[in-house]
Amino acid sequence: EGVTVLNQTPSAFKQLMPVACANESGNALRYVVFGGEALEVKALQPWFQRFGDQQPQLINMYGITETTVHVTYRPITQADLQADASSPIGEVIPDLSWYLLDSSLNPVAKGCIGELYVGQAGLARGYLNRGDLTATRFIADPFSNHGERLYRTGDLARYRADGVIEYI
CATH class of the missing domain: 3.40.50.980 (Rossmann fold)
Known part of the structure; x- marks a missing residue:
């Protein structure tokens, strides 16, 4: 075709x-x-x-x-x-940011597994009529001083030694 x-x-x-x-x-x-x-x-x-x-x-x-x-x-x-x-x-698409973080919201080292967090302009505002879920999944961005938010994906990944992130 x-x-x-x-x-x-x-x-x-x-x-x-x-x-x-x-x-x-x-x-x-x-x-x-x-x-x-x-x-x-x-x-x-x-x-x-x-x-x-x-x-x-x-x-x-x-x-x-x-x-x-x-x-x-x-x-x-x-x-x-x-x-x-x-x-x-x-690589992250330009209107987004992403972080690979541990349970204390600290960046993980190469070779370590962490949870993927996504932020910036391409991120949704939250879930319609689901304030409780929005509050648990959309958190304050600890790396921003401008009131930005991050989304907790629940997905695990790891940094390889060459800097590439692999989905776990």
Whole structure:
């Protein structure tokens, strides 16, 4: 059908990948965007063997509803496959900030697991008619002097030694 951008959960893409890899006529895809669940990079090996990592470009995005879907962006390459990456989630989208914090709201060190917190302009104001839930999930940003808030995602991640954040 001439599709150029495919936005797919990793588990659904896993079902499509054998068909795409067996197709001899090529395809019009420029990007495959993953979201909605953790990406197992190792499962992409057949794709990389068939198409390489440049065209189409594979992109992993982490997101939550409280930011109108996406928070981060990470092009996935064969280097991620070779580095034994689990689910690298990349860089924060420009209208957001994110922190990987411990239970005392302190930043965690590289190699350590923490909870992801998201803030800034792309963050929702709270939950409609759910003040109690809003108060527990949207907290004061301890790194801001301007009354900013952070959202407690409940998601765990860790900083790798190279600075990449991996979804746990």
